[in-house]
Amino acid sequence: MSAVSCSVGPSDGPTEAVSTLLEELFSQIPGVRGYAEDVRLALHTSRAGESNSTPFVQLPSLCCQAVGGYAARAIPVMAAWYALMLAARILDDLEDEDTHGALWAKLGTARAVNVATGLILAAPLALLQLEQHGVRSDHLLELLKDTQRAALHACAGQRDGLARNEALKNGWEIAEATAGEPFALACRAGALVGEGTSSQVERLSEFGQHLGVLTQIADDIADIWQASGHSDLAAGRETLPVLYALAVSSPPVRGQLRRLLDLAPQDAGAASQARQMLADQGALHAMVFEAEVRRQHARSALRMVDANSPAKDQLLGLVDQAMAWMDRGTYDARCSCG
Numbered sequence: 001m002s003a004v005s006c007s008v009g010p011s012d013g014p015t016e017a018v019s020t021l022l023e024e025l026f027s028q029i030p031g032v033r034g035y036a037e038d039v040r041l042a043l044h045t046s047r048a049g050e051s052n053s054t055p056f057v058q059l060p061s062l063c064c065q066a067v068g069g070y071a072a073r074a075i076p077v078m079a080a081w082y083a084l085m086l087a088a089r090i091l092d093d094l095e096d097e098d099t100h101g102a103l104w105a106k107l108g109t110a111r112a113v114n115v116a117t118g119l120i121l122a123a124p125l126a127l128l129q130l131e132q133h134g135v136r137s138d139h140l141l142e143l144l145k146d147t148q149r150a151a152l153h154a155c156a157g158q159r160d161g162l163a164r165n166e167a168l169k170n171g172w173e174i175a176e177a178t179a180g181e182p183f184a185l186a187c188r189a190g191a192l193v194g195e196g197t198s199s200q201v202e203r204l205s206e207f208g209q210h211l212g213v214l215t216q217i218a219d220d221i222a223d224i225w226q227a228s229g230h231s232d233l234a235a236g237r238e239t240l241p242v243l244y245a246l247a248v249s250s251p252p253v254r255g256q257l258r259r260l261l262d263l264a265p266q267d268a269g270a271a272s273q274a275r276q277m278l279a280d281q282g283a284l285h286a287m288v289f290e291a292e293v294r295r296q297h298a299r300s301a302l303r304m305v306d307a308n309s310p311a312k313d314q315l316l317g318l319v320d321q322a323m324a325w326m327d328r329g330t331y332d333a334r335c336s337c338g
Helices: 016-027 033-044 056-066 071-095 103-107 109-133 137-162 168-193 198-225 240-248 251-263 268-280 283-303 310-322 328-336
Strands: none
Touching (some): 016 109, 071 103
16 A cells, blocks of 8 residues: 655645755755755655645644644644655655656665655654744653654554555555554644644544545545556555455456456556456445545544634645545546546
């Protein structure tokens, strides 16, 4: 299962403040000029063809503002979260051998792994910048611990996603770990630095969990039915629509679908037939239904945040943007799958 997309191009990518902070962190290390250039390339490389370019990097800032905090206090959290998500994307591209817009295709495998490692190590350094914004030391320590635990949880989920697994239940658990938990972390971290109440932090964490899984569903749908480059079927990835179809189909249909999936990485015709079979087994409709359930859960959690702030409307807007692929015309076109 691929990592959720948060890597976007220069025009709609991480805010200037986030990029600046990360670049400054690397430039402060002696003798890293060349390495800093590799990191800068990773930060600004356009991910042409990404299915989801919504600026989720703003989540910590919006959640901070939603509980009455100042946006500037969340910049270090935004930088740390973006660094971790970008590192995950770089490594995910390597694991899936995806060359479409991938950093490793530009720098080579070794240098791309080196950049991802540096981004992971930079995340705690970014969080430590919160001291300059007056964040309480106990909150800072809690954030550092929470970030490392969430990152390890996502790594465990990604490991499980690398193995062939036809259990739909496991697919949802992986989505919760690799997509839901990172988004939940971003939201509760933003609420924490905004000095929200324990209830506000919990509700925004719940909101992020549902938004993250919703975004994974959207990515999985787009990567099968609207892929402009290397599709999930061509890559041999067993994403949520595939797992659903395998779970609900009869043994003969499951066997036929499995054969097509096995051939898909080398045979475009088999990939097209597999795509049609997934739709015939109701995978697309089931994913849309689950996405709508997640949207309603996210909206419900946000409504329970006891605060009045324009940022809450912006967070609702992010949920709707994640569901943009449910536009009637696009959805009908995908359902035809012809």
